[in-house]
Amino acid sequence: MTLQSMTGFARSDGALDGTAWHWELRSVNNRGLDVRLRLPPGFEALEPKVRDRIAKTISRGSVNVSLNVQRRTRSGEVRLNQAALDRVLAIATRLSTEIGAEKPRVEALLSLKGVLDIADDADDEETQAAEHAAVLAGLETALSGLTEARRNEGLRLKQVLAAQIDEIARLAGIVEAAPSRSVEAIRVRLAEQVARLVDTGQGLDPVRLHQEAVLLATRADVEEELKRLKAHVEAARALLAEEGTVGRKLDFLAQEFNREANTLTSKASDQEIARAGLALKVVIDQLREQVQNIE
Numbered sequence: 001m002t003l004q005s006m007t008g009f010a011r012s013d014g015a016l017d018g019t020a021w022h023w024e025l026r027s028v029n030n031r032g033l034d035v036r037l038r039l040p041p042g043f044e045a046l047e048p049k050v051r052d053r054i055a056k057t058i059s060r061g062s063v064n065v066s067l068n069v070q071r072r073t074r075s076g077e078v079r080l081n082q083a084a085l086d087r088v089l090a091i092a093t094r095l096s097t098e099i100g101a102e103k104p105r106v107e108a109l110l111s112l113k114g115v116l117d118i119a120d121d122a123d124d125e126e127t128q129a130a131e132h133a134a135v136l137a138g139l140e141t142a143l144s145g146l147t148e149a150r151r152n153e154g155l156r157l158k159q160v161l162a163a164q165i166d167e168i169a170r171l172a173g174i175v176e177a178a179p180s181r182s183v184e185a186i187r188v189r190l191a192e193q194v195a196r197l198v199d200t201g202q203g204l205d206p207v208r209l210h211q212e213a214v215l216l217a218t219r220a221d222v223e224e225e226l227k228r229l230k231a232h233v234e235a236a237r238a239l240l241a242e243e244g245t246v247g248r249k250l251d252f253l254a255q256e257f258n259r260e261a262n263t264l265t266s267k268a269s270d271q272e273i274a275r276a277g278l279a280l281k282v283v284i285d286q287l288r289e290q291v292q293n294i295e
Contacts, residue, residue, distance in 0.1 A: 004295040005153035006061035010145030014138040021069045021135055023142040029293050030062035038066045059245050060295045084114045164287045165236045171280045172229045180270040225264040232256050247294035254288040
């Protein structure tokens, strides 16, 4: 099972003995699995089977399922409702006696509602079972199409995510290689700051100032953030190569990426690192948005 998106659409059509139907399945992203069904009258009994089949195929997403059924013809046995006919004849006989009316013609009697019943084939349990089985087979076709659509969208998203992770690694590399992070650059910068403080201050202890400056430099160092960013990049690449549902894990990693980028940017010691930190935040926001669509 490769990386899948939660977005997709599919439909399937079928027919059996004058009954035609089509399934439509649409899915979008959601924190869990939410299945919404719309079944026509007479097919309510399919709901548990439909839900069970979708749950076995899809783990996350909001899935809208619609079944439309049309009966092109009504075929079945024509049955005479003898009880209804007897009542109509009794009334007709009494009226003909009381008011001298003519007895009703046969075609007139048969045209009365309820005298003739047409037994629909769908009322037969065996026929209905066969029809439901065929309709469920159509669901399987639509579900396969939806899975394929989600898989294709997942492949596209995988390429987008891989490029974004590569960009995060590249920007972290820029920060790591920034000249301002070298030992010599830090020493010169601190020496200048201490010199300014000693020149302008009254009674300032150079040794104490040096100690404070070292503490400030330690707090401003982004080495730990860079190490964690590298570890997150490796974990994200491993998840993209992993089979199964990894959307939640990628979402968690995206939050961790964002946390490290925020800290790194707040510690930026020069414009180059600040620019790289801001670019990191932009790419990570884009990554977080795309990850929301992964199953």
